Structures are given as structure tokens and as C-alpha cells.
Amino acid sequence: xxxxxxxxALWDDATAAALDPVGRLVYRSNLLGSxxxxxxxxxxxxxxxxxxxxxxxGRPVDVLWIKGSGGxxxxxxxxxxxxxxxxxxxxxxxxxxxxxxxxxxxxxxxAMVGNYAQAVFxxxxxxxxxxxxxxxxxxxxxxxxxxxxxxxxxxxxxxxEELTREIFGPEMACVPWMRPGFELGLxxxxxxxxxxxxxxxxxxxxxxxxxxxxxxxxxxxxxxxxEKAAAAIEARYxxxxxxxxxxxxxxxxxxxxxxRRDILAAVLPWLRGKLGRIATVQDDDATLxxxxxxxxxxxxxxxxxxPDHFLRTKIKxxxxxxxxxxxxxAALQRGLSAGLERYRAEYAxxxxxxxxxxxxxMRDPNPTVLLVPGLGVIAWGKDKSESRVTAEFYRCxxxxxxxxxxxxxxxALPRQEAFDIEYWALEEAKLRRMxxxxxxxxxxxxxxxAGSGIGRQIxxxxxxxxxxxxxxxxxxxxxxxxxxxxxxxxxxxxxxAGSGLSGCGPALGLAADITSRSGIRRLLDHVALAYGGxxxxxxxxxxxxxxxxxxHIPDEKWAATFALNVTGSYLVADEAGKxxxxxxxxxxxxxxxxxxxxxxxxxxxxxxxxxxAVSHLVRELAIExxxxxxxxxxxxxxxxxxxxxFPRDRVIGSLAKYGIPYREDEATDxxxxxxxxxxxxxxxxxxxxxxxxxxxxxxxxxxxxxSKTTGQILAVxxxxxxxxxx
Numbered sequence: 057x058x059x060x061x062x063x064x065a066l067w068d069d070a071t072a073a074a075l076d077p078v079g080r081l082v083y084r085s086n087l088l089g090s091x092x093x094x095x096x097x098x099x100x101x102x103x104x105x106x107x108x109x110x111x112x113x114g115r116p117v118d119v120l121w122i123k124g125s126g127g128x129x130x131x132x133x134x135x136x137x138x139x140x141x142x143x144x145x146x147x148x149x150x151x152x153x154x155x156x157x158x159x160x161x162x163x164x165x166x167a168m169v170g171n172y173a174q175a176v177f178x179x180x181x182x183x184x185x186x187x188x189x190x191x192x193x194x195x196x197x198x199x200x201x202x203x204x205x206x207x208x209x210x211x212x213x214x215x216x217e218e219l220t221r222e223i224f225g226p227e228m229a230c231v232p233w234m235r236p237g238f239e240l241g242l243x244x245x246x247x248x249x250x251x252x253x254x255x256x257x258x259x260x261x262x263x264x265x266x267x268x269x270x271x272x273x274x275x276x277x278x279x280x281x282x283e284k285a286a287a288a289i290e291a292r293y294x295x296x297x298x299x300x301x302x303x304x305x306x307x308x309x310x311x312x313x314x315x316r317r318d319i320l321a322a323v324l325p326w327l328r329g330k331l332g333r334i335a336t337v338q339d340d341d342a343t344l345x346x347x348x349x350x351x352x353x354x355x356x357x358x359x360x361x362x363p364d365h366f367l368r369t370k371i372k373x374x375x376x377x378x379x380x381x382x383x384x385x386a387a388l389q390r391g392l393s394a395g396l397e398r399y400r401a402e403y404a405x406x407x408x409x410x411x412x413x414x415x416x417x418m419r420d421p422n423p424t425v426l427l428v429p430g431l432g433v434i435a436w437g438k439d440k441s442e443s444r445v446t447a448e449f450y451r452c453x454x455x456x457x458x459x460x461x462x463x464x465x466x467x468a469l470p471r472q473e474a475f476d477i478e479y480w481a482l483e484e485a486k487l488r489r490m491x492x493x494x495x496x497x498x499x500x501x502x503x504x505x506a507g508s509g510i511g512r513q514i515x516x517x518x519x520x521x522x523x524x525x526x527x528x529x530x531x532x533x534x535x536x537x538x539x540x541x542x543x544x545x546x547x548x549x550x551x552x553a554g555s556g557l558s559g560c561g562p563a564l565g566l567a568a569d570i571t572s573r574s575g576i577r578r579l580l581d582h583v584a585l586a587y588g589g590x591x592x593x594x595x596x597x598x599x600x601x602x603x604x605x606x607x608h609i610p611d612e613k614w615a616a617t618f619a620l621n622v623t624g625s626y627l628v629a630d631e632a633g634k635x636x637x638x639x640x641x642x643x644x645x646x647x648x649x650x651x652x653x654x655x656x657x658x659x660x661x662x663x664x665x666x667x668x669a670v671s672h673l674v675r676e677l678a679i680e681x682x683x684x685x686x687x688x689x690x691x692x693x694x695x696x697x698x699x700x701x702f703p704r705d706r707v708i709g710s711l712a713k714y715g716i717p718y719r720e721d722e723a724t725d726x727x728x729x730x731x732x733x734x735x736x737x738x739x740x741x742x743x744x745x746x747x748x749x750x751x752x753x754x755x756x757x758x759x760x761x762x763s764k765t766t767g768q769i770l771a772v773x774x775x776x777x778x779x780x781x782x
Contacts, residue, residue: 061286097551099364100202105119105197122191139180145193193245194244209460216260316432327588334443363469410472440587499758560586584635597624599617647688653691740775742774
């Protein structure tokens with residue numbers, strides 16, 4: 057096995073040998089995609105030309121298997137690959153040649169994409185990639201098209217062609233920048249015809265493509281070429297002074313991590329209010345070295361090069377003009393406000409200057425990447441996965457600029473070329489094909505008490521509707537377990553960037569002691585660091601201390617009951633209100649009361665009166681936090697199954713209290729069912745009440761379906777006449 061310094065060889069012959077030909081293509085793709093030095097998330101394509109049996113004729117035919125549109129090499133499986141008749145793809149060439157309107161970026165070229173569907177083999181539903189001609193028109197059996205930072209650094213250099221010859225010799229040919237599509241495939245076909253010794257092609261401002269007739273050989277050829285590029289970059293980088301002189305040397309000193317966290321926690325919700333998206337923070341050493349460097353403003357203004365990058369990062373990032381050595385939070389906010397205003401105006405001017413008669417309407421003019429000296433990169437997306445991908449892509453762009461500046465001089469795509477990619481009709485069509493967003497998409501909801509019972513079920517209900525869910529609990533391990541279960545069920549997304557807490561997925565588990573104001577502040581700041589802010593909080597944490605035989609509980613348990621059930625909810629609202637006012641976006645708070653708040657009875661004096669206080673706290677907070685925040689409550693009753701409020705001893709005590717027969721050695725599940733049945737029979741609906749029933753109420757109050765409702769208590773008790781509103 058070869059050894060490498062700048063990439064990692066992961067190929068295992070035994071694993072590959074056990075797979076069929078398509079399986080080996082998937083295997084190779086996953087290995088390549090697993091290393092960010094080889095290709096970025098969602099970037100690149102792999103293919104294999106295989107002999108298959110035609111399902112109609114039974115004859116052998118050549119089939120191109122290629123990663124389909126929108127796929128990701130790291131995570132793709134067999135179903136993510138398109139399969140097309142190679143003969144039919146080649147037959148598109150004379151069809152295209154006969155078009156009078158052919159040419160780069162022409163209607164004829166775009167029309168060819170629609171013809172790929174006519175070449176689909178065996179009714180494969182995966183949409184073919186725009187890069188299909190690149191793979192079909194090259195004669196090799198196995199092909200890798202990748203976006204390694206080291207290769208793009210050469211592709212984005214002013215002397216791209218000359219550097220390609222110097223570093224790779226005749227092994228790698230070169231094509232100038234061309235938009236992906238039919239014309240690029242034809243150009244590559246011609247390059248190979250003229251350069252039979254070539255085994256790869258450098259794609260100007262884009263990446264590279266390499267090939268072999270064996271999958272293993274293709275994999276290692278790709279690694280060999282990336283290794284050569286990286287070695288050349290690092291040698292010249294070191295010769296120019298390395299990190300000390302990178303990007304013109306450091307202009308600002310990086311802040312200590314604790315100071316960065318504090319100011320980020322304060323500014324991110326404010327920023328989220330301006331941008332309305334989900335954030336990812338990247339502040340590793342390499343990122344800070346760029347952001348704090350003298351040349352960062354110049355290079356940032358040039359924008360990114362690889363089209364995969366700027367489709368996420370936009371034409372350029374916003375470099376924030378401020379001095380971290382002398383500025384404070386107010387100064388940073390002023391710099392951000394001025395920068396956002398300037399960016400929006402410049403983006404509108406960019407659109408006006410480069411739009412075509414048939415260009416789609418201008419999209420959101422806000423930046424998706426902010427470069428903040430002293431703090432790092434803040435990336436934004438419609439969800440956590442997208443913002444992590446955006447952060448990853450700009451981190452890749454930084455590495456590309458580092459390499460290009462070490463070798464030569466970094467150049468970005470011409471603005472018109474970049475615009476024609478960003479507003480390409482085919483890209484617009486892809487956006488329109490995206491499935492509709494779920495009801496709670498783009499929302500961040502904190503569920504306090506998510507480690508078990510009702511809180512856990514609320515977390516699952518909200519995640520099902522697309523919410524980002526912060527699972528908080530006094531038992532951090534239980535909160536993390538709920539978050540892990542959400543990730544396992546709904547996926548972590550494809551993004552891989554993010555520093556510290558900001559590297560989380562769409563669910564996160566955190567510790568929360570809501571009897572401590574400082575603990576609550578810590579929780580909310582951590583959520584801001586993870587997602588940029590939050591939209592809703594559901595508080596289900598509570599405590600019930602059974603009374604003694606005389607019906608009393610000790611004073612300290614009385615105090616503990618109110619400290620958690622009442623004061624805790626107030627402290628959460630008071631601290632969250634500070635963040636919500638800073639964020640300036642509509643928000644919701646849902647507290648947990650109880651049917652016991654309205655029903656007086658013996659044996660639960662502290663609990664019942666605490667819940668009565670919570671019900672009125674809902675009404676008071678609805679007034680205090682209006683109009684920005686809607687505050688409501690849910691009043692559960694007799695939720696026994698799955699509830700953390702009913703441990704075995706409390707269930708047995710209740711069965712004894714109500715004279716329901718049971719055995720001391722009876723299974724807990726059986727005891728719970730008996731008590732649940734008894735409680736159900738007391739209701740008008742005669743059905744047991746579950747945590748799922750409660751979760752539905754929280755979902756309704758968190759979302760916009762009851763957007764005109766505030767200061768109310770929604771009872772989910774099966775119908776208890778004693779608890780009717782009065």
C-alpha cells in the first residue's frame with residue numbers, strides 16, 4: 057500500500073473484492089468523499105463504464121454509472137447513482153452538432169441536459185448529473201472528477217496552465233474555465249485525442265478529472281495527483297515564510313477562545329435577527345490566520361473560484377471592517393450594520409450589471425459568509441446542514457487562496473462567469489425541484505426536560521416537522537441520548553464544518569438546571585453558539601414530591617417544588633426574553649401547568665399550588681413579553697405511561713390510594729397500565745393519555761397554526777369536568 061503525506065489511502069483490497077462492479081464504484085466514491093482534502097461535501101463525480109444486460113433484449117450493453125445530480129460522494133449509496141446507455145449518450149454528439157444554436161452556454165447546450173433522460177438504463181429514477189458528458193465522452197472505464205483544495209489552488213492561479221506543466225508534466229493536460237456541460241465534455245474529448253499520454257485534465261478555476269481502466273488504479277491515480285499538488289504548494293509556502301507570512305502576515309491578534317465565545321454568544325442572535333437563518337461558526341487556527349491577516353480584505357473581495365463553492369458562499373463574503381483590539385460589542389454591531397448595508401447594495405449592483413434577459417429574479421441579497429477579525433468565519437444557511445456546508449466551502453476557499461498565493465497569484469472567476477453559474481436556468485430549475493420545507497424548518501426550539509417522558513416526545517414531534525431541537529435536561533446524558541436518537545432517525549445532514557458546539561447537527565443535547573439563573577444563561581449562550589439563536593422554548597421540567605401519610609411534605613421539598621416548577625419557568629422566560637429582544641424575531645414560550653392547577657384535592661398540596669402558579673405565570677408573561685413573544689401553557693393530566701413523573705413507587709401509592717388491586721411483585725408495565733386505565737375511565741373520552749398526546753399540543757403552540765393565541769392554557773386531559781375552565 058502506498059503511503060501519502062497530504063491525503064490518506066483507505067482502499068482495502070479484500071473489501072473491494074467482495075463487491076460487485078457498482079458496489080466497488082460506490083466504495084471508491086465513499087472513500088474519496090470521506091477526506092475533505094480530496095473533495096468538498098456534495099462536490100465532484102465518479103463514474104464507471106460497465107457491461108450490463110439490457111432488460112429488453114437480453115444483450116450485453118455498455119452502461120455509464122455516475123453519481124447522480126445532488127449527490128454527495130461521502131454518503132452516496134447505489135441508489136444515488138444514475139445509469140445511462142453509453143451508446144445513446146455518444147449519439148447525442150451528432151444531434152448536438154446539427155444544432156445551429158450550439159455553443160458554450162447556448163440554448164442547444166442546455167437542451168442536451170433534457171436528453172439525458174432518453175438514455176436512462178433500466179428505468180433508473182436518479183436524475184443524471186450535469187457532468188455526465190465529461191464522463192461519457194472520455195474513453196476510460198473509471199473516472200474521478202474531484203475538487204481538492206490543492207488542485208483548485210493551481211486551477212485558480214494566474215499561471216494555471218504553466219504550473220500544471222511544471223508540477224505534473226505530460227500526465228495532466230489542461231482546459232481553461234468552461235461551465236460544466238456538453239461543451240466541456242467535447243473539449244475534454246478533444247484534449248485526450250491530442251494528448252494520448254494524458255491521464256488527467258486540470259479544469260481551470262474548477263478542479264480536475266482523472267481516469268484509469270480499473271477502479272483501484274483510478275483511486276490511487278487521483279491520490280497521487282493530489283499529493284503532487286499539495287507537496288508543491290507546501291514546499292513553496294514554506295519557502296515564502298509559512299504561517300508567519302501567509303496572506304501578507306497577521307494584522308490582528310486572535311482573541312482567547314473564552315473571549316470569542318462571549319462576544320459570539322452576544323452578537324449571533326442580533327445577527328440572526330438581521331439574516332433570519334441558521335449559523336455555523338468556524339474559528340480554528342487556519343481560519344483565524346486568514347481572517348486576521350493583512351490581505352484578507354483584498355482576497356475576500358475577489359470572491360471564490362470553484363463553482364461548487366460560490367453557489368453556497370455567494371459571489372463573495374462580507375469582510376467586516378472593525379478592529380478587535382480596540383472595539384467592543386457596540387462597535388462590532390456598527391461594523392456589521394454598515395457592512396450588511398454595503399453588501400446588499402453591491403449585490404444588487406452585481407445582479408443589475410450581469411443579468412441576462414431571461415435571468416431569474418434576484419435572490420436574497422444578504423451575505424452567507426461573514427469574515428470577522430478576531431472571531432472567525434460565520435456562515436449562514438436555511439438549516440444547520442446548509443450553514444455547515446457553507447462554512448466548509450469557505451474554509452476550502454481559504455485553503456485554495458493559501459495555495460494559489462504560495463504558488464503564484466490567486467484569481468477568481470470573472471464576475472459574468474460567476475453570475476451565469478449562480479443564475480443558470482438549470483440551477484434555478486434544481487432549486488424549484490426541491491421539496492417544500494417542513495412546517496418548522498429554519499426554527500430552533502429548546503425543549504427543557506427532553507431527557508424523558510413528555511419532553512422527549514415533544515423533541516421527536518418537533519423534529520419530525522423540521523425543527524432544530526436542543527434537548528436540555530438536568531441529566532445531560534439523557535438529553536444527549538434523546539438528541540442522538542433524533543439524529544439517528546432524521547439524519548445529521550451532510551455538512552461537516554463548525555468549531556466546538558457549532559459543529560453540531562440538527563439536534564443537540566445540553567445540561568440545564570433551570571433553578572440557576574447562571575445555568576440558564578449558559579444554556580442559552582450555548583444554543584446561540586450552536587445555531588445563532590433560538591425561536592421557541594418548551595419547559596416540561598418539573599418535580600412532584602409525594603406527601604407523607606399525614607398529607608404533608610418537608611419544608612425543603614415544598615421550596616424545591618416551587619423553585620423548579622415556578623421560579624425555574626420564570627427564570628427561563630426572563631433570560632430568554634433578553635435574547636429574544638436582541639434577536640427581534642417572533643418567538644414562542646410554552647410552559648407546563650397541570651389539570652391539578654384547577655382541581656383541589658388532598659395529598660399533592662405543593663405540586664398543585666405550584667402548577668396553579670404556573671398557569672397564572674403564563675398569563676403574566678404573555679403580557680410582559682408581548683408583542684414579540686407568545687406565551688402559552690399546556691395542562692396535562694394523568695399521563696402515566698412513559699412519564700418520568702410516575703416512578704414505580706408513585707404508581708403503587710396511587711393504586712393503593714384508589715383501592716385498585718395489585719401484587720407487590722407485579723411488573724411495572726402492568727402496574728402502569730392499570731393506573732392509566734383507571735385514570736382514563738375518569739375522563740369523558742375514556743382513553744388513556746400519552747406523552748404523544750401532550751407533544752401534539754406543544755407542537756401546535758410552538759408553530760404558526762395558533763399564531764393569534766397567547767396567555768392561554770391548553771388542557772390535554774381526556775376531558776376532566778372538575779378541571780373545566782371556571
